Amino acid sequence: MTKGGPGGRTARRGEGSAPERVLIAASFVNRVGNGLFNAASALYFTLVVGLPAAQVGAALTIAGLTGLLAGIPGGHLADRRGARTVMVCALMIQAVSMAALVLVDGWLALTAVATVDQLAAAVGGAAWGALVARVGGERPARFRARLRTFVNLGVILGTVGAGLAVAAGTRGAYVALILGNAASFLLCAALLLLLPAYPVLAAPPRRRRWTALSDRPFLAFTALFGAMGLQYPVVSLLLPIWISQHTEAPRWTVAAVFAVNAAFCVLLQTRIGSRVETPGDGGRALRTAGLLFLVSCPVMALAAHTPVWAAAGLVVAAVFVHSLGEVFESSGGFALGFGLAPDDAQGQYQGLLGLGFSAGQALAPALLTTVVLGLGTAGWLLLAVFFAVLGAAGPPLARWGARTRPLPGGAAEDVAV
Template identity: 50%
Template sequence: MIKGGRGTDVGRLRGWLPELPEPGPQRALVWSSFVNRVGTGMFLATSALYFTVIVGIPARQVGTGLSIAGLAALLGSVPAGTLADRVGPRTVQLVTLAVQTVTMALFVVVHSWWAFTLVAAFDYVADAANNAARGALIGRVGGERPALFRAKLRTFVSVAVVAGTLLAAVAIQIGTRGAYLTVILVNAVSYVVCALLLLRVPDFAPLPRPPGTRRFAALADRPYAAFAILNGLINLQAVVVTLLIPLWIAARTHIPHGVAAAVFGLNFLVGVLLMQPVGRRIETAEQGGRALRIAGLAIAAGCAVLAGSGSGPRWTETVVLLGGAAVVCGAGVWVTAAGFSLSFELAPAHAQGQYQGLTLLGLDAASAIGPALLTALVLGLGGPGWVILGAGFAAAGSAGPSVTRWAERTRPERAGSLENPGNITAPEPA
């Protein structure tokens, strides 16, 4: 008879699988996020085909419209996070979910590039605001261990996105206008369900701003801004997996294109298996700074391996590429966990939303300029481009401990400590 004790194989296996929180606010937030991300996964997997094939907007114009929407979203994170600190994060999330329900429904009646760009801009701004408020809410719901809770939440979100992508594949296979419209409307409904589940999360009251602190302290906090920039740069690891490796396979190798899908699957599997165990080891600012250094070196090693995947027999190219990709995927888990710990630990408790917004601004800014630069570097130079890219990641990661120490020296107290966690109003009935 096999028992599930901690020391048994079953017990050890459970430690690697997603662990649903106990009934309460954390579980409610997990389910709310899960539903939301299933809808998001469905939409993201079908949106490009819908707007180009069904609506008839040229692909280049779709890309331009999304770029404009992305630039607009850069303006939403910090103000929304500040508002979440002042009126409560759940309130801001509910408002943004209502806006996204409307914008998603409007995509059904979009027939021109201008209308598409306008609706996409509102949707992107609302999404950026939602993410900033969500970060602040996670900080409150997570209590004394917000980084670990966010790591747990990340595993369920990853599963949700994959589930949504698989459902979207059905609509793509059907290929009719009705199938695509169904995906869009289901995503709109998912925002409503997400909001209803969010009502089970307590409505945390704003924490008072200490006397003498600036209203927009995050924008003047140079050590934290340095972390936000550094975090954005090293998170370009995700671009390596989702964009650079597939393009490298297609343009510079003889590897079957289907291996790109295997890399996506590998990234998902590594994230689900490692996110919680790694998250348990990286919760303090000091641990986060060291993790960035380790991750930077690991990504550099993975890039060096990937540099060798552009020559030789097809099977050796494939083996080398999958080996390098596995290292980069594993390092990405450390990058994510480090970002979670540092973003919570270095931010004042009363301004979590504002600081989470600044973190998102760093991520979005890097995502706006990174793909083009990384693609030009690697596809333009080949193997040496991978080596140069890896050196850049190693340099960024090596700055993690020093930036963390600088930020810690300027904190008046343990920044991420959420004093008076019980300062909430009664949750509304769902």
């Protein structure tokens, strides 16, 4: 986020519209490909390749955990060598590794190819964060909100395509999904070449090389954001199991849950996210998200104790509230994640944030299925309080971050609650 005088800022905002459109288009293409692959990958490896589900899970777990190691170094490389260059290289590697999956015929091959893919994905994710910071400029909230709207839309469209392939059930259909995802990486890389070659920002003298790892407020935010990220598997994993095993709601309610969640996130992200600009705004958005989750989780639990149609209505209403919380949570994460990071080290900081978020997502299935499902209604109430406490920590964390670094526009006013 390059600083400058008023005239320079106005010029940059006018010139920034084209790069914003390019990055939105590139991200949309990439997420359509991700949606194609992610929704059907497990079925391909088990039904087509013929690997046992346990072996597939083990291979993907090993790859995912190994990939976590590359985020921070990859982000630092993006800061020092240019985010666009690093991201394009990562996308090219992912295109090759994704295409190689059609040749996989055993566990070792799957583990090796998936590990290369996850290493490149972690590097690319950190570089993407640094690139978003440069393209977004000094008032990036609306851009990031629009970007996430199109990202969500891309995943939805890709998932629809995956559903068609799954319905066909042939090897050719699954291979088309994989090669389609590989092509999306290549197209995304080609689009990124249309972006300006942003100059590397010089780091201040005497700064530690791995400054993100010694930034205690940002480390605390990383932990909080990773823990609050448990709200994503609530809709994608926990609630479908709860609906099918513990409520009288019709089974089509599971599909309605995903439709409501996707629709409201797409419709509301820009409207709400564009208003969450500063770290102070981000802290308050996290608090709001925690309160919304405090409402949605008990309503989800209540669905297990009501008749069939009441249960369906409660689930849909709960998902609406939860989706609203998701929009506030993601918007707050953007504002704090980018706002607390130094301009010249955005890649390294986004790499750290990605590591924390990915670690939380890796732990989420075990935690949610054992604790919440194991305790039933009490587990949902515990989860609601957990999210509310995390959200309440947002404003004081924003104030702590403001005290440890200069913020534009007056830090004291920014973090007032």
